[in-house]
Amino acid sequence: MSARHLSLPVPTLGWLLITQALILLPLTVQLPIWLTGLALVVMVWRLQSSRGRWPHFGRWYKVLVALAVMAGLAATFRNLAMNAMVSLLVAGFVLKLLELHKPGDVRALSYLGYFVIGTQLLYTSGFVGSVYALLCVLVMTVTLMVNHVGAVPAGQFKPIRKVFMMSAQALPIMLALFFLVPRIGSLWTVPLNSATGTTGVSSSMSPGDIASLMQSDEVALRATFEGDIPESRQLYWRALVLDHFDGRTWSQSSIQDVKARSYTRWRESDRELQVSGKRYDYEVMLEPTDENWLYTLAAPASYSEGIWLSRGMTLYQRDAVSQRQQYSVTTHVNYTNQAEGLSELLRRVSLRIPRDSNPATRTLAEQWRRQAPNDQVLIQRFLDHIQADFSYTLQPPTLGEHSVDEFLTQTKAGFCEHFSSSFVFFMRAAGIPARVVVGYQGGRINPVEGYLTVRQLDAHAWAEVWLEGQGWVRVDPTSAVSPERIDRGVQYSLDSADSELLGDAWSRRFFMLSNLQLRLDAFNYRWHRWVMNYDKAKQKAFMQKLFGSSAPWLMVLYVMAAAGIMVVLILLPNFVGKRAQRRPFVERWYEKLCRQLAVQGYPRRSGEGARDYAQRVGQEAPELAQLLAESTALFEQAVYQNEQVSHSRLRLLLHLIKSKKYR
Amino acid sequence: MQTSHRLETLFWRWTERRSPRARQVTLRHRSIYVVPSLSSLGFLLATVLLWLLGTNYQNNLILATSFFLIALFFITILHAFQNLSGIKLSGLNTQPGFCGEIFHIAIEVAASAQGRDHYLTLTESAQSEVSVVVPARGVVKVNLPVQTQTRGWLSLGRLMVKSHYPLGLTRVWSWVYLDAQALVYPQPKPAQLAQHFGADGDSEDGARLLADDDFIGFADYQPGAPLTHVAWKQYARGGELQLKQYGGAEQDSLWLDYQRLMGDVETRLSGLCYLALQWQKSGRDYGLLLPGLRIEPACGESHLHKVLKALALFDLRDVS
Numbered sequence: 001m002s003a004r005h006l007s008l009p010v011p012t013l014g015w016l017l018i019t020q021a022l023i024l025l026p027l028t029v030q031l032p033i034w035l036t037g038l039a040l041v042v043m044v045w046r047l048q049s050s051r052g053r054w055p056h057f058g059r060w061y062k063v064l065v066a067l068a069v070m071a072g073l074a075a076t077f078r079n080l081a082m083n084a085m086v087s088l089l090v091a092g093f094v095l096k097l098l099e100l101h102k103p104g105d106v107r108a109l110s111y112l113g114y115f116v117i118g119t120q121l122l123y124t125s126g127f128v129g130s131v132y133a134l135l136c137v138l139v140m141t142v143t144l145m146v147n148h149v150g151a152v153p154a155g156q157f158k159p160i161r162k163v164f165m166m167s168a169q170a171l172p173i174m175l176a177l178f179f180l181v182p183r184i185g186s187l188w189t190v191p192l193n194s195a196t197g198t199t200g201v202s203s204s205m206s207p208g209d210i211a212s213l214m215q216s217d218e219v220a221l222r223a224t225f226e227g228d229i230p231e232s233r234q235l236y237w238r239a240l241v242l243d244h245f246d247g248r249t250w251s252q253s254s255i256q257d258v259k260a261r262s263y264t265r266w267r268e269s270d271r272e273l274q275v276s277g278k279r280y281d282y283e284v285m286l287e288p289t290d291e292n293w294l295y296t297l298a299a300p301a302s303y304s305e306g307i308w309l310s311r312g313m314t315l316y317q318r319d320a321v322s323q324r325q326q327y328s329v330t331t332h333v334n335y336t337n338q339a340e341g342l343s344e345l346l347r348r349v350s351l352r353i354p355r356d357s358n359p360a361t362r363t364l365a366e367q368w369r370r371q372a373p374n375d376q377v378l379i380q381r382f383l384d385h386i387q388a389d390f391s392y393t394l395q396p397p398t399l400g401e402h403s404v405d406e407f408l409t410q411t412k413a414g415f416c417e418h419f420s421s422s423f424v425f426f427m428r429a430a431g432i433p434a435r436v437v438v439g440y441q442g443g444r445i446n447p448v449e450g451y452l453t454v455r456q457l458d459a460h461a462w463a464e465v466w467l468e469g470q471g472w473v474r475v476d477p478t479s480a481v482s483p484e485r486i487d488r489g490v491q492y493s494l495d496s497a498d499s500e501l502l503g504d505a506w507s508r509r510f511f512m513l514s515n516l517q518l519r520l521d522a523f524n525y526r527w528h529r530w531v532m533n534y535d536k537a538k539q540k541a542f543m544q545k546l547f548g549s550s551a552p553w554l555m556v557l558y559v560m561a562a563a564g565i566m567v568v569l570i571l572l573p574n575f576v577g578k579r580a581q582r583r584p585f586v587e588r589w590y591e592k593l594c595r596q597l598a599v600q601g602y603p604r605r606s607g608e609g610a611r612d613y614a615q616r617v618g619q620e621a622p623e624l625a626q627l628l629a630e631s632t633a634l635f636e637q638a639v640y641q642n643e644q645v646s647h648s649r650l651r652l653l654l655h656l657i658k659s660k661k662y663r
Numbered sequence: 664m665q666t667s668h669r670l671e672t673l674f675w676r677w678t679e680r681r682s683p684r685a686r687q688v689t690l691r692h693r694s695i696y697v698v699p700s701l702s703s704l705g706f707l708l709a710t711v712l713l714w715l716l717g718t719n720y721q722n723n724l725i726l727a728t729s730f731f732l733i734a735l736f737f738i739t740i741l742h743a744f745q746n747l748s749g750i751k752l753s754g755l756n757t758q759p760g761f762c763g764e765i766f767h768i769a770i771e772v773a774a775s776a777q778g779r780d781h782y783l784t785l786t787e788s789a790q791s792e793v794s795v796v797v798p799a800r801g802v803v804k805v806n807l808p809v810q811t812q813t814r815g816w817l818s819l820g821r822l823m824v825k826s827h828y829p830l831g832l833t834r835v836w837s838w839v840y841l842d843a844q845a846l847v848y849p850q851p852k853p854a855q856l857a858q859h860f861g862a863d864g865d866s867e868d869g870a871r872l873l874a875d876d877d878f879i880g881f882a883d884y885q886p887g888a889p890l891t892h893v894a895w896k897q898y899a900r901g902g903e904l905q906l907k908q909y910g911g912a913e914q915d916s917l918w919l920d921y922q923r924l925m926g927d928v929e930t931r932l933s934g935l936c937y938l939a940l941q942w943q944k945s946g947r948d949y950g951l952l953l954p955g956l957r958i959e960p961a962c963g964e965s966h967l968h969k970v971l972k973a974l975a976l977f978d979l980r981d982v983s
Binding site (some may be wrong): 104107118125158162167170172178184322323532533573 | 702710717718720721725727732737742744745782827830831
C-alpha cells in the first residue's frame with residue numbers, strides 16, 4: 001500500500017498540488033464552503049501521507065468519502081445549475097487525489113484540470129482573470145511535463161523553460177484558430193446561477209428593493225456612444241414597466257410581462273412610436289443579470305438582431321443574460337408614444353388601483369382632480385407639493401399598510417421608489433393613466449476612454465403618465481425633490497450619513513484609488529469589447545477586411561498556413577545539415593598558427609606533438625623560437641589544464657609570428 | 664493468417680530498409696515515427712469539452728483556451744519528433760558471457776548537434792527496457808540486458824527507441840538495427856572425459872594426438888569404441904574381439920578432445936567448456952581438439968578466450 005503511494009515522485013506531487021491550489025483559488029467563491037474545506041483537507045492529507053506522516057486509508061474509507069461528498073452536493077444544490085456542475089467537477093478533481101498512484105493518474109487529473117480552468121472563465125472574464133487562467137494552464141502543463149520527465153537532471157527550471165517555449169510556439173496557431181474557426185451559437189442552456197443577490201433591477205418593486213441595490217457599486221452596464229453622450233437628465237436607462245399595484249408591490253401586468261415573450265412584443269402595425277430629433281448610436285455592454293430584459297434609453301429606433309421591443313418601450317430578448325453581453329441601439333430622444341390614443345385594455349390597466357388601499361390619497365386625488373383645469377396642472381401641483389416639504393433620503397422611516405397615505409401625509413421623506421410609487425398611485429386615483437418605470441439613471445463618464453459606466457447605485461424608478469395628444473410622457477418626481485440626483489448623480493444628492501450607505505463610499509474617499517479603478521475599468525472594458533465580444537459577425541467582417549473573402553475553405557487554408565510556418569520554424573535546424581559545433585577559440589587559434597607556420601615553410605608533421613613541433617621549428621628558425629615556446633605553453637595550459645588564457649595575448653603572438661615572415 | 668504473416672515480414676523488411684543495420688545509427692526523419700499516444704485521447708476530450716463549453720456560453724476565453732490546447736498538442740508533436748531526431752546510437756564492444764546468462768549489450772547514445780536534452784527508452788524485448796536521459800551534447804552509455812539461449816554471436820535484434828516526451832501526449836519511436844554483437848560461450852555443464860583409446864598404427868590426421876606409443880595391453884571390446892583401436896590381428900587369429908590399450912593418460916599437457924565426450928554436439932561443447940574453465944583454474948596447460956580444429960596447449964586468460972571462442976563458434980549451422 002505505502003509502496004504504491006511512494007511510487008509517485010515528490011516533484012510531480014508538489015507541482016500537482018500547487019497547480020490544484022492555483023486552479024481552485026478563484027473558484028472558491030462559487031463553491032459551497034464545505035467543499036473548499038474538504039479540498040484543503042484532502043490536499044494536505046495527500047501531501048502528508050506521501051511523506052509518511054499521516055496514515056493511508058483503505059479503499060472503503062475512500063468510497064465512503066466520495067459518497068458523503070455526493071450526498072453533500074445533492075443537499076446543497078437542488079437544481080442542475082452551473083454552480084452544481086462546477087462543484088461536482090471540483091469534487092472529482094479533488095477526490096482523485098485519494099486514488100493517485102501512477103503517472104497515468106496524474107495525466108488524467110491534468111486533463112480534468114484543464115477543464116476546471118475553463119470553468120473559472122465562466123465566472124471571471126476580466127483581463128486579470130484571463131491572465132490568471134493562462135497562468136493556470138501553463139502551470140498545469142509544467143506539471144504534466146514534470147510527471148512525464150520525472151527526475152530532471154540539472155535544475156528544476158528546465159520543464160518550465162520548455163513549457164514556455166512550446167506555449168510561445170503554440171500562440172500563433174492559437175490566434176489563427178481563434179480568429180478563423182467559425183463560431184457556432186449556443187447549443188443548450190444551463191443557468192449560470194451566479195453569486196447570490198443577482199445584480200440589476202428586479203421584476204417587482206417593494207419598499208426597500210432599490211435602496212439595497214444602491215449599496216452596491218458593481219458595474220451594471222457600460223455604454224460607448226458614437227459622438228456625444230446625452231445630457232445627464234436624458235440618461236434614463238429603462239428596463240421594465242411596472243403597471244400593476246397590489247397595495248404594496250409594483251409588478252408587471254400580463255401586458256407588460258417580458259417573460260411572456262411574444263405576447264408582450266411591440267406591434268409594428270400600430271405605428272404608435274414616432275421618433276424625431278437628435279439621434280444617438282451606442283453600444284451597451286451589459287453585465288450578466290440572469291434576467292432576459294435589457295437596458296435602453298428612450299426611445300429605441302433600431303437595435304441588434306435577436307432583441308425585441310416590448311409594449312412598454314423596453315428591450316428584451318429570449319434568453320437570460322448569463323454572460324456579459326453587448327448590443328447596439330439607436331435612440332432618438334424626441335419621440336411620441338401612443339399619442340393617437342390609448343387602447344381600452346391599456347387604459348384600464350394603467351388606471352387600476354386596489355379598492356381599499358390608501359383611502360386618504362384617493363380622496364385628496366379626487367379633490368385635486370376637480371380643482372385642476374387639466375392634467376398638466378394637476379401633475380405640476382403634485383410636483384410642487386412634494387418639492388415644498390419632502391426630503392430625499394436613503395434611510396426613510398418604515399411605512400405601514402397604507403404606504404402612500406403615510407408617505408404623503410406623515411413621513412414625507414424617501415427616495416425614488418417612494419416618490420414614483422406614490423406619484424403613480426396619486427395619478428391613477430385622479431384618473432390619469434400612469435405607470436412606474438424602473439432601470440438606472442445617469443452614469444459616470446470614464447475620463448480615460450470616454451465611455452459611460454452605470455453602476456448598481458444608479459438604480460432608479462420614475463413614472464410615465466399618458467396625456468391626451470402627447471402619449472406617454474416621462475415624469476420623475478424624484479427630480480422635483482432632489483434635482484442634483486438627476487443632474488449630477490446620487491453621490492451628490494445625499495447628506496454625508498446617507499452617502500456612507502452607497503456602494504462606492506470607500507473608494508470615493510481615496511481619490512488615487514478611484515483614479516486607478518477608472519483606469520483598470522477602462523482597460524477591462526476595452527478587453528471585453530475587442531476580445532470577449534469577437535463573435536460571428538465580427539469574425540466575418542475581420543476576414544472580409546483582411547483577406548477580402550470569408551469563405552470557409554480560406555479559413556482552413558490560413559490556419560494550415562499558420563501551423564505550417566511553425567513546423568518550418570521549429571524543424572528547420574534538423575534538416576539544414578549538422579550545425580558544426582563551434583570549437584573553442586584556442587583550438588581555432590592553434591590551427592591558424594600551424595597554417596601560418598606552414599606558409600612560412602615549416603609544416604607540422606602528422607602525429608607530431610605541439611611541443612616537439614615548436615622545438616623543431618625553433619631550431620630551424622631561431623627568430624621564432626621564443627614566440628613559439630610561449631605560444632605552445634599557453635596552448636597547453638588552455639587545452640590540457642583547462643586554464644583561462646588571454647585571447648588578446650594569443651592574437652598578438654600570432655601577429656608577431658606573421659611579422660617574422662619576410663625576415 | 665498466411666497473408667498477415669507475409670505482410671508483417673514485408674513491413675519489417677521495409678523498416679529495415681529505412682534504417683539499415685550498422686555499427687552506428689543516427690536517427691533521422693526517415694526512420695522516426697510519431698503518433699498521438701493513447702492517453703492523448705483524454706487530452707483531446709478535455710479540449711473538445713472546453714470548446715463545447717466556450718461555444719455554448721459564447722465565451723471567447725474558454726474557446727481561446729481550447730484552441731491553445733489544440734495548438735499545444737500540435738507543437739508537442741514537433742517536439743516529440745525533435746526529441747529523437749539527430750541522436751546517434753553506437754554499438755560498443757560487449758564482454759562475452761555464457762549461454763543462459765543475461766548479457767548487457769553496451770550501447771552508446773549521443774545527443775544531437777542541436778544542443779537539446781533527450782529523453783528516451785530503449786527496448787529490445789519485453790524484459791529489456793532502459794530509460795535514459797541524454798544531456799545536451801552529452802553521451803550516455805546504456806547496458807541493455809538481453810537474455811540468450813544459444814551460443815555463438817549474439818546480435819541485437821530490432822531495437823526500439825521510443826519516447827513520450829514532452830507531455831506524454833505523443834508516442835514517437837524508431838526501429839533501429841544496431842550492429843552490436845556479443846560472443847556467447849556454451850553453457851558450462853559438468854562432464855568427464857571418457858577413457859581414451861590409442862590408434863592402431865600411424866595416422867596422419869590429428870585424431871590420435873592424445874596417445875603416446877606405449878602399448879599397455881588388451882581390453883574387452885566396448886561398443887562404440889573407434890574401429891582403429893580394435894585388435895584386428897588377434898581377432899583374425901580366431902580370438903576374442905579385443906581393443907588395444909595404450910598408456911600415457913596422465914600427462915602435464917592435457918587435451919580437451921571433442922571425441923572423448925558423449926552426447927550430442929551441444930552437450931559435448933558444454934562439457935568442454937566446463938572442463939576448460941576447470942583446467943584453467945588448476946593452472947595447467949591444455950589444448951583443444953575439435954573436428955577440424957586444433958589449438959595447441961597453452962595457458963592464460965587469452966588462451967581460455969581463444970578456446971571458448973572456438974567452442975562458441977563451432978559448427979554454428981547446426982545451432983541456428
